[in-house]
Amino acid sequence: MSEPGNTPEDREADAAPQSLDEDNRLTDEFVRSVSDAVDQADPNLAQELVNPLHNADIADLFELVDEDERAPLAAALGDLVSADVLAEMNEHVREDLIEILEPGQIADLTEQLETDDAVAIIEDLKEGEQKAVLAELDAEDRAVIETALTYPEETAGRIMQRDLVAVPEHMNVGQLIDYLREHDDLTTEFWEIFVVDPAHKPVGTCQLSWILRTPRDIAVSDVMKREQTLVPADMDQEEVALRFQKYNLISAAVVDEDGRLIGMITVDDILHIVEDEASEDVLLLSGAGEGDINEPIRESYRARVRWLIANLATALLASFVISIFGAAIEQMVALAILMPIVASIGGNAGTQTMAVSVRALAMNELTRSNTRRIIGREFRIALLNGGTVAVLVGIGTALIFANPMLGGVIAAAMLVNIVIAGFAGIFVPVMLDRLHQDPALASSVFVTMITDTMGFLAFLGFAVASGLVGL
Known part of the structure; x- marks a missing residue:
């Protein structure tokens, strides 16, 4: 009689890598084992390893392997790459796989899905591929999907299911x-x-x-x-x-x-x-675009670089303000040391308010009826934050540089910039929303420009107005 844990089945189970870790993610060892089976042209082993997985986990497997491994993996797994697996898959990874399938194969897979999932697959195809796949569908399914595709993207008509009672x-x-x-x-x-x-x-x-x-x-x-x-x-x-x-x-x-x-x-x-x-x-x-790690490099580059260029333009405006006070900065090096602090804290304060405002707009919590009240609320918060930070930075600066006047200047500039940042953080998203633009799309560029420019202007302007330095 075999001892417990020493049967062939037990030894086989012990040898098989654990597929999921404690966070329910595919383990590195498991992914490597499947990749090795594909590399060794052993589809039976690959299917044996992958067969127990949920459809969502199989979709994750395709996202975890290298791009050039996805087609061989799909070929090795065969029928395990089902319609439900495609529906769970990242759209960029799914596009890679669909490119190697014939229109008839894509049609067979989409016919097994609910309407919303079928539309999600077909809408990502190029126009010629769409027509070829639709031609392979039976008349009823084709009519349903064609109707769904007539609705704009990201609307209820695109995501609805037709199967109901x-x-x-x-x-x-x-x-x-x-x-x-x-x-x-x-x-x-x-x-x-x-x-x-x-x-x-x-x-x-x-x-x-x-x-x-x-x-x-x-x-x-x-x-x-x-x-x-x-x-x-x-x-x-x-x-x-x-x-x-x-x-x-x-x-x-x-x-x-x-x-x-x-x-x-x-x-x-x-x-x-x-x-x-x-x-x-x-x-x-x-400004990171889709932010999808499976997105093609060229698309990620195009999405990100335009915002970096926009930020460059706003940074030039802040640099112009600094150049106006160039002579004053030469008289006191401490001004150059402290300027980044004013801009940095102001930028963080603006980002905090902006994030709250964008979320409130997205959740319909910030509307025309309560905009004035919310602006007043954020203004009071900015005053409290600004006062607290101003006192701390003012005392610290006065002690470190042994210059109470310099401490007072940076404290006043910090208070002004944080209040302006709080106002900009809510005003910019609201105005973009009123203009029917996505407040998340360009708010950060404008808010950064305002906080940097006004921070430098307030700090250097107060330094000159106080007589600490001259122009």
């Missing part, structure tokens, strides 16, 4: 249950049923739990909830996400311009949107 309000609960059981062509994954009028306009919703707990002879119209949040098909996906958050929705009906039910959006789609929009705002604030 809608019934007329004249049914009773028993008829509804029989309908669900008898029609095999209905979607199999749903928790809410939409009730529509003869014009196919949604009039209410029924959760499955209500249906299961209600006697068969009760009318659906007596069970359904009439209050519902309807999402126009052309609504921006960020606004859709805000509605889900505000009203604690699990799903919501999508309607066309005539109010007819054409699809639904579920909370799992919203989670992806919330993550994408939050990441996008942070990256826009830094």
Whole structure:
């Protein structure tokens, strides 16, 4: 009799690398083992290693290997690279794989997906490839996807699912249950049923739990909830996400311009949107483009360099202000030593307020009705912060340089710059929003320009006005 832990199966399990670490990420050892199996032309071993993984983990595997390894890995894994794996995959990595597939193969994969995931794959194709793939789809699927593609990107029409259950309000609960059981062509994954009028306009919703707990002879119209949040098909996906958050929705009906039910959006789609929009705002604030480590180098270069050039232009303005006071700086080297402190602290203060303002605008918390109150709030915070930092830096400067006048000058400049930074941090994003521009896109450039320029101007100007130095 074999001892526990010494059977062939146990030895094989011990030899196999652990796929996930404590943070639920693929381990380096596992990724190397799969890569080695592919390099050794051993697809059976590669499939044996990868087969237990979740679709999302298989998608992660493709993102972790080198770009030139992805095509051989896909060939080795075969059918394990399913439609669901493609749907979970980073868009840049997915583009690499789709390039090696024939239109018919892409069509077969997209037909297995829900509409929103199929659209996400096809919309990234070039126009000629799109037409070739659509031509391979059956007429019904092609019509659905073509309709979805007519809506602008990042709108409800692009992310909605077409597979839903809608019934007329004249049914009773028993008829509804029989309908669900008898029609095999209905979607199999749903928790809410939409009730529509003869014009196919949604009039209410029924959760499955209500249906299961209600006697068969009760009318659906007596069970359904009439209050519902309807999402126009052309609504921006960020606004859709805000509605889900505000009203604690699990799903919501999508309607066309005539109010007819054409699809639904579920909370799992919203989670992806919330993550994408939050990441996008942070990256826009830094000018880092998409910030995707799988993005082609040329695209990352184009996205980042234009903001560096814009920052160069604003830095020249700050340098011009310094040049005006060149003679004053020559008289006291301490001014040159302390100038970066004024600009740096002001810039950080502006960034703090700007980040809060951009988030508030994105979450619809900062609107026309409360803008004045929020500006007043940030002004008071800036005064408190400015006063605190000014006292500290003023005392420190006076002691280090044995010059109380210099300490007073930098304290006054610090207070002024932090207050200006606080105002700029909220004023710039609000103005961009009023002009229908993304406040995350250019706020950092303008705020940096204001804090640097005004910081230098205040510090050097106060030094001259106080008689500490002359021009």
